[in-house]
Amino acid sequence: MKLLTSCIFLLLFYTGLAQLSDREIMDLKTGRRKEDTSYIYWLPYAEKKSFLLIQASNSQISHKEELSLDFKMKKGSKICAARGGIVTSARGDSDKGGLKEENLHDGNYIIVQHTDGSIAKYWHLEKDGVFVKVGDTVQQGQVIGASGNTGYTAFPHLHFQINDATGRQILTRFYTRRGIKYLRPGNWYKCVHP
Numbered sequence: 001m002k003l004l005t006s007c008i009f010l011l012l013f014y015t016g017l018a019q020l021s022d023r024e025i026m027d028l029k030t031g032r033r034k035e036d037t038s039y040i041y042w043l044p045y046a047e048k049k050s051f052l053l054i055q056a057s058n059s060q061i062s063h064k065e066e067l068s069l070d071f072k073m074k075k076g077s078k079i080c081a082a083r084g085g086i087v088t089s090a091r092g093d094s095d096k097g098g099l100k101e102e103n104l105h106d107g108n109y110i111i112v113q114h115t116d117g118s119i120a121k122y123w124h125l126e127k128d129g130v131f132v133k134v135g136d137t138v139q140q141g142q143v144i145g146a147s148g149n150t151g152y153t154a155f156p157h158l159h160f161q162i163n164d165a166t167g168r169q170i171l172t173r174f175y176t177r178r179g180i181k182y183l184r185p186g187n188w189y190k191c192v193h194p
């Protein structure tokens, strides 16, 4: 068993740049893989607030083949930077949302780039719910916007996603009330700051 574990670790080490396998994703989702050196994010909303994670990595609804998180959130909830960085792209003028193909281009959003080249995407923000502009430096935990229901969406929620410096979507760990975790859908997560 120990040998197997070391083999898996070596394998993970050497395939670090490859796409995550279903097995790795499963290990992350079930918490079987606990220790790693990845950056620990703050939940992307106000401290002490709790929201329900309705879908995550590779779940069956709209995130097939996507490693991202959807938090159910009523419109106007404060969105906070999960990690500090520089705003590289943002839009806040749309008031349209729905499940038609045309709605794919209607989302208000903020994209923040971090020092390691990774980016965070905050999507479906409400009209005028973008409080930062391109070039701004944002601090971790800073209120950057307000949630909404713009773009390709069936109900108000925040779509949150991290891409690493190579553009690959990745899962990340978060500080939660119950410790440092990879998130699992169906659970409420309270934002705590370490």
Ligand SMILES: [Zn+2]
Pocket: 062, 063, 068, 069, 070, 158, 159, 160
């Ligand atoms: Zn989503």
